[in-house]
Amino acid sequence: MSTAVLKIEGxxxxxxxxxxxxxxxxxxxxxxxxxxxxxxxxxxxxxxxFAGESVGIVGQNGAGKSTLLKLVTGTLRPTEGTIGVAGRxxxxxxxxxxxxxxxxxxENARYTAGLMGMSPEQIExxxxxxxxxxxxxxxxxxxxxxxxxxxxxxxxxxxxxxxRPEILIIDEALxxxxxxxxxxxxxxxxxxxxxGTTLLFVSHDPGAIRSLCDRAILLERGKVLMDGGxxxxxxxxxxxxxxxxxxxxxxxxxxxxxxxxxxxxxxAVVETIGLFNASGxxxxxxxxGEPVELRVQARxxxxxxxxxxxxxxxxxxxxxxxxxxxxxxxxxxDGLEAGQLVEYRMAFPMNIGPGSYxxxxxxxxxxxxxxxxxxxxxxALMFNVANQNRNLFVGTxxxxxxxxVRRQG
Amino acid sequence: MxxxxxxxxxxxxFIFTSIKxxxxxxxxxxxxxxxxxxxQPLAQGAIYAIVFTRVLGAKLPDTNNKFxxxxxxLAGLAGWxxxxxxxxxxxxxxxxxxxxxxxxxFPRICLPxxxxxxxxxxxxxLLAATIGIFIAVGDYPTWMWLWLPLLVAITLLFGLALGLIxxxxxxxxxxxxQVMNIVLQLWFWLTPIxxxxxxxxxxxxxxxxxxxxxxxxxSYQQVLLWGNPPHFKTLGAIVLVSxxxxxxxxxxxxxxxxxxxxxx
Numbered sequence: 001m002s003t004a005v006l007k008i009e010g011x012x013x014x015x016x017x018x019x020x021x022x023x024x025x026x027x028x029x030x031x032x033x034x035x036x037x038x039x040x041x042x043x044x045x046x047x048x049x050f051a052g053e054s055v056g057i058v059g060q061n062g063a064g065k066s067t068l069l070k071l072v073t074g075t076l077r078p079t080e081g082t083i084g085v086a087g088r089x090x091x092x093x094x095x096x097x098x099x100x101x102x103x104x105x106x107e108n109a110r111y112t113a114g115l116m117g118m119s120p121e122q123i124e125x126x127x128x129x130x131x132x133x134x135x136x137x138x139x140x141x142x143x144x145x146x147x148x149x150x151x152x153x154x155x156x157x158x159x160x161x162x163x164r165p166e167i168l169i170i171d172e173a174l175x176x177x178x179x180x181x182x183x184x185x186x187x188x189x190x191x192x193x194x195x196g197t198t199l200l201f202v203s204h205d206p207g208a209i210r211s212l213c214d215r216a217i218l219l220e221r222g223k224v225l226m227d228g229g230x231x232x233x234x235x236x237x238x239x240x241x242x243x244x245x246x247x248x249x250x251x252x253x254x255x256x257x258x259x260x261x262x263x264x265x266x267x268a269v270v271e272t273i274g275l276f277n278a279s280g281x282x283x284x285x286x287x288x289g290e291p292v293e294l295r296v297q298a299r300x301x302x303x304x305x306x307x308x309x310x311x312x313x314x315x316x317x318x319x320x321x322x323x324x325x326x327x328x329x330x331x332x333x334d335g336l337e338a339g340q341l342v343e344y345r346m347a348f349p350m351n352i353g354p355g356s357y358x359x360x361x362x363x364x365x366x367x368x369x370x371x372x373x374x375x376x377x378x379x380a381l382m383f384n385v386a387n388q389n390r391n392l393f394v395g396t397x398x399x400x401x402x403x404x405v406r407r408q409g
Numbered sequence: 410m411x412x413x414x415x416x417x418x419x420x421x422x423f424i425f426t427s428i429k430x431x432x433x434x435x436x437x438x439x440x441x442x443x444x445x446x447x448x449q450p451l452a453q454g455a456i457y458a459i460v461f462t463r464v465l466g467a468k469l470p471d472t473n474n475k476f477x478x479x480x481x482x483l484a485g486l487a488g489w490x491x492x493x494x495x496x497x498x499x500x501x502x503x504x505x506x507x508x509x510x511x512x513x514x515f516p517r518i519c520l521p522x523x524x525x526x527x528x529x530x531x532x533x534x535l536l537a538a539t540i541g542i543f544i545a546v547g548d549y550p551t552w553m554w555l556w557l558p559l560l561v562a563i564t565l566l567f568g569l570a571l572g573l574i575x576x577x578x579x580x581x582x583x584x585x586x587q588v589m590n591i592v593l594q595l596w597f598w599l600t601p602i603x604x605x606x607x608x609x610x611x612x613x614x615x616x617x618x619x620x621x622x623x624x625x626x627x628s629y630q631q632v633l634l635w636g637n638p639p640h641f642k643t644l645g646a647i648v649l650v651s652x653x654x655x656x657x658x659x660x661x662x663x664x665x666x667x668x669x670x671x672x673x
Contacts, residue, residue, distance in 0.1 A: 015671055021581045028664030070670075074514040077667035089514075098509030102434040111430060114423035115515045 003086070005167060005198050006049040006072065011081035013042045013067055041067045042222040045081070051166075054199040056209035056230055058237050059219035065202045068219065069093060069171050072200065087166025090116070092156055099152060101145035105136065108144055109159045116160075126162040133184075134158040150178050157185050164192050169200045186212065206234045210318045231318030232261075235360075235378040239263035264375035267302040268363040271341070273381045275359075286350045287388045288398050294346040294381075298363055300336050304374070307333045309344050310362040313352070321352055321396050323360075327367040351398040354387045413659070416516035424519055428526040435527075446531045447538045450490045454483045457603045476546040477634065483539045484633035485602035485626040488560065491532040492568045492622060493593055498524045499572025500589055503580045507673040517666065518659075521576065525569050532561065543633065551636040560632065563644055564625050567651045573658035577665050581672055600626050621647045 016035035018024045023033035042064040049055055057065045070076040072083060073091040099108045109130050113123045131140050134154040139147065147155075161168065168189065189199060189212065203209055209216055209230050216233035218226040220240070226233050239261050276293045277283045286292055298309060310325025326332050326344070333342065359381040365372035387393070390400070417424070436442045458479045502520045503510065510517065536557070544550070579585040600622040606614050617623055624647060628639030 024581060024668065025578075025665070028661070028668075070511070075511055076670050091512075091514075093512045098506070098512050100430065100434060103430060107430065110426065111423075112513070114420070114426055115509075115513045117419065117423075117515065120422045120426075 003051055004048040004084075005051050005086045006200075007082075007084035008048070008072075009046050009082050009084075011042060011045040011068075011071065011083060012040060012079050013064075013071060013076065014079045015039045015041060040222055042071070042219075045222075045224055047217065047224065047227060049198055049200070051198055052193060052196045053215060054193055054213045055201065056213035056216040056233075057200065057202045057219060058204075058209060058216055058233065059225075060241065062221075063219040064222045065219055066093070066171055069169050069200060069202060072167075073169055085167065089167045089169060090160045090163075090165035091169035091171075092160050093169070093171045099144050099156070102143055104143055105134070105140040105147070105151075105155050106131070109155060112156070112159045113162070118163075122163075126159075130155070130158040130162050133162075133188075135181075150181070154181055157181075161185075161188055161192070164195060164197055166196075167198045167200065168192060171202045172204070206238070207319060209234055231314075234318060235261040239376055239378070260377070260379040262375060262377040264363070264373045266375055267304055268298050268300050268307060268336075268374040270296055270361050270363065270375060270377055270380060271299045272297045273359070273361065275381060275383050283383070285384050285386055288350065288352070288354060288385060288390050289400075290350050292348065292350050294344075294348075294359065296344045296346075296361060298342045298344070300338055300340045300342070302338050304336045304365065305334065306365045307336055307342065307374075308362075308364050308366060309342075310364070310367075311346070312360045312362075314358050314360060315396050316356045316358075319396075321357065325362070325367055350385055352385055353393065353396045353398055354385050355396065356382065356384050358382050413516065413518055413663075417518060417522065420516055420519050423515075424522055424526065427519070427523045428530065431523060431527040432530060447535050450486055450535055451483075451538060451542075454479070454486050457482055461603060476548070479546070480543055480548050480634045481605070481630050482603060483542065484629045485600070487532070487536050487539050487633075488564050488626045488629040489597060489600065489602055489622065490535060491528060491561065491564045492625070493597070494528045494531065495525055495565060495568030496572045496575065496589070496593065498528060499569065499576040500579055500586050502572075502576050503669065504583070504586075504673065510670055510673060517669070518662065521569060521573050524572075525565060528568075529561070529565055536561070548634065553632045553636045553638060556628075556632050556639050560625065560628055560639060560644075563648055563651070566655070567621060567625070567647055570651045570654035570658055574654065574661055577658070577661050577669075580665070580669055596620075596622065602626050621650065 015038075016024070017037040018033065019036045024035075027033060045068065057068060059065050067076065069091070070093060071078055072085070073089055073093060075093070100111065103111065106127065109127060110123050113126060118126070134140065134151075134157075136147075136151050136154055139151060140155075144152065144155075170189075186208075189197075193199060199212070201209070201213060213230045216226075216228065216230040217224055218233050218237050218240075225240075226236055240263075273294075273296045274282050275284070275286070276295060277286070278291050283292065294311065296309065296311070298307075300307075308325050308327045310323065310327075312323030313321045315321055336342070358379045360376070360378045361380045362376045363374040364376075365374075390398075436445050439445060441448070461482075462478050499521050502524050503517070506520055540550075540554075575585055575589060579589075599617060599620055601609075601617070606617060606623070606627070609617065624640050624643035628644060631637040632639055
C-alpha cells in the first residue's frame with residue numbers, strides 16, 4: 001500500500017460544442033475559438049489509488065462515473081489535469097467490447113486480445129484458458145450474434161482478465177451476467193487483488209461495493225463528494241438518493257470513529273432505541289441465539305396519514321443481515337397526529353454469528369424510503385454478538401444443524 | 410510520428426488478423442462469399458460494355474481487338490475500384506468503429522491500415538480475374554504488365570491519403586460522407602473510364618488532365634490494352650501530392666485524436 005499506481009490531479013473533462021465544426025478544427029492548429037456551449041462532466045477531481053487497493057465509484061446517473069473510468073482507461077482524453085498510471089490497465093467498459101457479431105466467440109477473443117496488444121504466441125496460450133473460464137461450451141465456436149448478453153459478458157470478462165493487469169477497471173458489466181458467473185468473476189477479482197491488482201469498480205449494487213471494495217468514492221455532478229470507507233459512503237449515497245428534494249442529510253461522527261448518516265423530512269423521528277435481554281436489561285453484548293427485544297420509540301412532529309417503521313441489521317461491512325418493516329408485517333399505522341409517540345418492540349432470538357453489528361432504522365409512509373422519507377438513520381444502534389456456549393462456527397447466520405454421523409461397513 | 414509507426418509495428422499481427430477477419434465477415438452470410446467482391450465490378454463492367462458498345466457504338470483508336478473496348482473498360486475499372494473502395498471505407502472507418510473506439514485503447518491508426526489492406530487484397534483478386542478475362546479474349550500479357558504492382562501501390566497511396574483526411578473530417582462533420590458519395594460518382598464520370606478522352610472537346614480534355622485519377626486509370630489502360638509504359642511524369646507528381654496529403658492527414662489525425670471519441 002505504499003506506491004500510488006493511479007494518481008489523478010485536477011482532472012476535468014468538458015464536452016464542447018461549437019456552432020461551426022471548423023472552429024473546433026482550427027483549434028487543433030492553434031487558432032482557438034470560444035465554444036458555443038461547454039459541459040463540464042468532471043472537474044477538479046484529485047485522488048490517488050495505491051497498489052492492491054480496491055475502489056468503488058458510486059454516484060447517481062450522470063454523476064460522471066463512466067467518464068472517469070474512460071479517462072483513466074484512456075479512450076477519452078482529459079480536458080485539464082493529469083492522470084498518472086503505473087502499469088498495465090485492463091478495462092471492461094459497458095457491454096460488448098465492440099465485438100463483431102459475425103465472428104465466433106473464439107475469433108472475437110483473439111481479436112480483442114490483439115487489440116489489447118498481445119502477440120500471436122501470447123494469444124494462442126491464453127485462448128484455451130479463456131474458453132475454459134467463459135464456460136459457454138460449443139457456443140465458443142458459434143457466431144457472436146447467437147449469444148445472449150450474459151454470454152457476451154462471459155467472453156469479455158474472460159479475455160480481459162486472462163492476464164492479470166496492474167489495474168482492472170470494470171464498469172457495471174458484471175451486473176448483466178448470471179449469478180453463477182458473477183460469483184466466478186468475483187472470485188477471480190479477489191484472487192487478482194491478493195496478487196496486488198488495483199481495482200476500480202463502478203456499480204449500483206451496494207452489496208458488490210461493500211464486499212469487494214475497501215474504499216469508495218462518491219461522485220455528484222462531476223465532483224468528489226465523499227471519499228472513504230465503503231459502508232460510510234454507501235450509507236451517505238443511500239440517504240442522498242432518498243433526499244432529492246430537500247437536502248437534509250446529516251452526518252454525525254460517533255465516538256467509535258464511524259460516521260452516522262441520517263436523512264429525511266423529520267416529520268417522524270426515532271427518539272430512543274435500545275436492545276434488551278430476556279430480563280429487560282439493556283445489553284450491548286449478546287450471546288449467539290439469546291432471545292432479545294429491540295425497542296424503538298418514534299415521535300411525530302406533524303400529522304401523518306400513514307407510518308411504516310423498518311429496521312435493518314447490518315454486519316460490520318454494512319452488508320444487510322436481516323431487515324423488514326411494518327408494511328410487510330401488516331402493522332402500518334394510519335391517521336397519526338402531531339406529538340404522538342409510537343413504541344415498536346421487536347422480539348427475536350439473536351440467531352446470527354459472532355461479530356459487530358449495527359441497526360439502521362427508517363420511518364416512511366410506504367415500504368420504501370424513496371417516497372416519503374420521514375427519517376432514515378444508519379448506525380442508530382450498535383451491538384456485538386459473541387459465541388459464549390455454542391460449538392464453534394463461522395458466518396453471519398446461526399443455523400444450528402443436527403448432524404448425524406454413521407460409520408458404514 | 411515515430412511513436413505512431415512503432416505502435417503500428419507492434420500491432421502488425423493484429424492488423425493482419427483483422428484484414429483476414431474483415432474479408433471473411435464482409436461476405437460471411439452470403440452464399441457466394443468473397444466472390445461478390447469480384448462479381449460486382451465485373452458486372453458493372455459488363456453492363457457498361459453492353460450499353461456503350463452495342464447501344465452507343467463506342468470505338469477506340471489504334472486497336473484491332475474486337476474486345477478492345479471491354480479491355481479498356483475493365484482496365485480503368487480495376488484502378489478506379491481500388492481507389493473508390495479505399496476512399497469510401499476510410500471515410501466512415503472511425504464512425505463505423507465508434508463503439509470499439511469508446512471501449513478499447515489501441516493505436517487508432519490501425520483502422521485505416523486494415524481497410525487499405527483488405528481493399529488491396531480484394532482488388533488483387535479482381536485484378537487476377539480481369540487478367541484471366543483479358544487472356545481469354547486474346548489480349549496477351551506483355552512485359553509492360555509488370556508495371557501493374559506500381560500502379561496498384563500508387564492508387565492505394567493516393568486513396569489512403571485522401572481517405573484518411575476525409576475520414577477524420579467525417580467524424581466531426583457527418584455531411585462529408587454524404588457529399589463524398591456524390592463527388593465520387595461525379596469523379597467517376599470525369600475520369601475517362603467508360604469513354605476515351607479523345608471524344609472530348611480540346612479545352613475540356615485539358616482540364617480533365619488535372620484529375621489525378623485520369624493519369625492513374627489511363628496508365629492502367631495503357632499498360633493493359635496498348636502495352637505502353639505508364640505516364641511516369643504525371644504519376645510521379647501524384648506520388649508527391651499523395652505524400653503531402655498523407656502527411657497532412659497524419660497531422661490532422663494526431664491533432665483531432667483527443668476530440669474524436671468526444672463526438673462519436
